[in-house]
Amino acid sequence: MSEEQKRDNAQAYWQKNVRLMIGLLVVWFVVSFGCGILFVDELNQFRIGGYKLGFWFAQQGSIYTFLAIIFIYAFQMRKLDREFGVEDDE
Structure with missing residues (x-):
């Protein structure tokens, strides 16, 4: 692979x-x-596990989402x- 192809490949990978x-x-x-701040009033009309949905997203939902991400x-x-x-060989 030429240097130009390597550079193009690296650029495509990075993009x-x-x-x-x-x-x-x-x-x-x-x-x-x-969900935790802007739409909290709309989400608080619903409940999950006994808690208002907006509160749940602010306290737990964003953490679960971060872990999923x-x-x-x-x-x-x-x-x-x-x-x-470019995978690691283990």
């Missing part, structure tokens, strides 16, 4: 990585800030690493 990170950060922002990111990056041939 997909950044796109994935931005998408996941948007989800985290919507859940933590949107970590696993999704790890899974997607493993796929991306395989696609571009």
Whole structure:
């Protein structure tokens, strides 16, 4: 593989990585800030486990979402690493 191909490959890899990170950060922002602060009044009309849904998102939902995002990111990056041939050999 020539240097130009390596550079193009690295650039494509980085662009997909950044796109994935931005998408996941948007989800985290919507859940933590949107559901916990902006839409709390609308969500509080519903209950989950005896608690108002807006309160639940502010206290627990954003944490669960963050944990899910970590696993999704790890899974997607493993796929991306395989696609571009940069996976770790263990």
